Amino acid sequence: MINFKSIIVTAIITLSISCTNSQNFKSVDASVFKATIIKTDDAQILDVRTPGEYANGKIADAKNVDWNGDSFDTQVANLDKLKPVFVYCLSGGRSKKAANHLVELGFKNIIELDGGYMAWGKANPKNNAVWSGMTREDYNKILISDKTVVIDFYAEWCGPCKKMGPYLDKISKEMADNVIIHRIDADKNKSLFNALGYEGLPVIIVIQNGKQSFFKNEFVSEEELRKAL
Secondary structure: OOOHHHHHHHHHHHHHHHHHOOOOEEEEOHHHHHHHHHHOOOOEEEEOOOHHHHHOOOOOOOEEOOOOOOOHHHHHOOOOOOOOEEEEOOOOHHHHHHHHHHHHOOOOOEEEEOOHHHHHHHHOHHHHOOOOOOOHHHHHHHOOOOOEEEEEEEOOOOHHHHHHHHHHHHHHHHOOOOEEEEEEEOOOOHHHHHHOOOOOOOEEEEEEOOEEEEEEOOOOOHHHHHHHO
16 A cells, blocks of 8 residues: 655655755855865865955955956856865855855855855954954944944945945934944954954944944844834
C-alpha cells in the first residue's frame, strides 16, 4: 500500500534541501575569510564598494569592482571561474548580491565576507591602527545638549539612509528649537563607527536628558522617529 503521507514528507524535505543548496556561495566570518585567503594561491579578491570607499581602505590585493557601477560583468569577465573568488563590501549587503550574481555568471567557488569590511576591521585591529574621522571624545561632546539629540549614521551608497535623509532634514528645521540632528557619514568615520560596535546601516539613536531613549540599527520611518521624539 502506498503511504502518501511519507511521499509528501519526502517531497517537502527534498524541496527544502534543494532551496537551501540554491545559494551556491559561502558566507563566512572575518577570521575564516582571512585564513582562506592566506591558504589560496593568487587569491581573487573583489571589493564591490564604490571607488571612494575603496580609496579609504581595503583588504590587501583586493580589486575594486563597484557592484553599483555600469561595468561589473565586464570587469569580472577576466577572472577564473573555477578558482575561489573572495567578495566583500562595507557591511555585507552588496557583497551578497554580487555573490549571487557571480553564481549566475558561472563562478563555482565564491566566499563572501559576512559583515563586510567593518567586520574585517574589528577582527584585524592592527590594519586600522590609525584613527580617522571624528574622535570618540568629539562624538561624546555632541551627545551633550539641552535639546533632544538625534544621531544618524549613514552612507551615500545606503538605500534606506537615502530614504531617511529628506525627512531628517525636515524634522531638523521644524523642530530646531527642541531637537538637533547630527548625520555622521560612516565611511568617513569608520574608526568611530567600529569603536561603537555597529555593523549595518543606518543607525538611529535618540538621546534625551543625557540618556539613550531610542536605538535602531535599520530603516526608521518618519512616523516612528517622530513618536520617539
